[in-house]
Amino acid sequence: MAVILIVDDDTAFRTTLAETLDDLGYEVRQAGSCEAGLRRLADGGIDLAIVDLRLPGEDGLAFLRAAADAAPGLPCIVLTAYASGSNTIEAMRLGAFDHLTKPLGRDALAEALRRALNASRPAPAAPAGAAPEAEHLVSNSEVMRAIFKRIGLVADSDNTVLVLGETGTGKELVAQALHANSGRAAAPFVAVNCAAIPAELLESELFGHVKGAFSGAAADRLGRFREADGGTLFLDEIGDMPLSMQAKILRVLQEREVTPVGARHALPVDLRVVAATHRDLEAEVTEGRFRADLWYRLQVITIMLPPLRERGDDVALLAAHFLRQQAQGRHKHLSAAALTALQAYDWPGNVRELRNTMLRAIALSEGDLIEPGHLGLGAVRAWATTPSPSVPVAGDGAAIDWDGPLQDAVEQLESFMLRRALEAAGGNRSEAARHLGLSRQQLYRKLAQYDLE
Known part of the structure; x- marks a missing residue:
């Protein structure tokens, strides 16, 4: 007994x-x-x-x-x-x-x-x-x-972790939790968005370079792998990485050494790698867009994050959390109708979209009570799903003419998404670029193009 x-x-x-x-x-x-x-x-x-x-x-x-x-x-x-x-x-x-x-x-x-x-x-x-x-x-x-338990179980190991899930589900938060609960917590946590860095710059960004390696290389650069030495490197959106770079990443995972651009010798690195993607890597491998050997190497431990629509009562819990976190001392709260609207929405943008929705509601509500009109969900849903030939994309009534010239529609859509990302990021251009999957240089060019500076 x-x-x-x-x-x-x-x-x-x-x-x-x-x-x-x-x-x-x-x-x-x-x-x-x-x-x-x-x-x-x-x-x-x-x-x-x-x-x-x-x-x-x-x-x-x-x-x-x-x-x-x-x-x-x-x-x-x-x-x-x-x-x-x-x-x-x-x-x-x-x-x-x-x-x-x-x-x-x-x-x-x-x-x-x-x-x-x-x-x-x-x-x-x-x-x-x-x-x-x-x-x-x-x-x-x-x-x-169950995911929290899995993080706790594997945090102290140095095994590579692959975090899968739709955009906005919190993959970077999982990587941060793995790092913070590991023996490497006192060392650097370095995050790289592989989709936001132009392919021609990605190798130097990750591996570093030596002075004179190429035009403009005026000094040595460590690179993200060596910046994360002793800690954790988070490779976000690794599914968007070019095939040529995938082979070099595989070598780092196998040999734990990097060769800066222009260098003759490899340098050792001691770090844990956490990778994430919203893509179906198995399908990407089948289509020849992702290396099978890298996929096998990444999935030592896999964590699959569910979309927000499959997380029960978490919408109400997260909404309250974001209100406490972002209301800057103001006692904002949701009306019953606003909470019902949040719970009825399907959240294609997941937790990130919910956070941005609460930021918008905080900004638009004059008093402490947030009503459905402050959420802006109706306009977002109409823009995303209405099959009519003219769909509103901005509060000023601008619309896309689906039967008009393609270039005009593309420009209207880009302009709207740029304004929306900047608003959600509180004007932080780096965060807006990351959300849109652009480099900062690409974002600046588009802001100038649409006179949004």
Whole structure:
């Protein structure tokens, strides 16, 4: 008969849980604090611990750290009524077998116990002062909680990670969470948008160059790989990388060395690579647009991010999060009708589009109450989906004439998208360029072309 230790300061919950475990055929030990739980653990004979995250004094994470030394390999299941991306990731990184939310269903508990007792694994130690930095990964959905757990499990390894998902789902936030919860957290996190850098400049951007390597190379340049030495390099939109560059990236992943443009010798680098794309790389390989050997090398660990439309009640949670984050001390809140409108929308632009929508609503609402008209969703949906021959694209009534000259339609669409990206970025041109998949130079040229400077 397995012996299970319950560490929870809620006496009523602890008693009820003990009765359930007794009914399931387990022997139970109880403790009301981290310190008491560790004393019980020191007595020996414990096969599994169920630990509440919030405890008086030291918390459940402190129990995990201490248990890693006191009872290596002890499976621990962490409980909380206040799940977040950061505490889930941290618990899993510290070696928790699972992270469950209260209240617990009997069947779910029984299954978790069966899996934990059948597959106990050593819990990795972590520095006591390590603090997660994944607060922007916000979700209450089960599908995202599974991703938080996966991040926590793999964060401390140096394995290459491939993050897949539609545009705007938060792939860079996953990369940042992997870095922040790893042993490389104190070293640089360097992000490169492969789609925003012209192909002829990408090699120098990534690998660096030596002075005189080409016209304009007036000094040595490290390159992003060497800038990330010791830390993490995030290659965003790697599916847009030219085939010629893919071969060079593959060599870096295999050999862990880079050769700057114009240099004669390779230089070693110590870093972790996280790559991301919204493209279907398997289809890209089939079509000959992506190297099969690089694809295999990238997918050591794969994390698939779901679109926002598949994330349950996360729209309301994220909207409230963005209001708190962006309202600059003003107590903005959504009306019932505005919340209904947000939940009814299908969010083709995912979390990024929701964030931009809340920024727009904050700017357009004069008082503290945000109404449906402040969201601007109707105009966006009409522009994106209306099959009529003339579709509004701007607040001034400008429209695309679908039966007119192609060049005129392209110019109207480009002008609208440029204004919209700049507005969403609060005038930050670098962020607007990144959102549009343009280099800064390309953005500046187009702003001048449409007199938007």
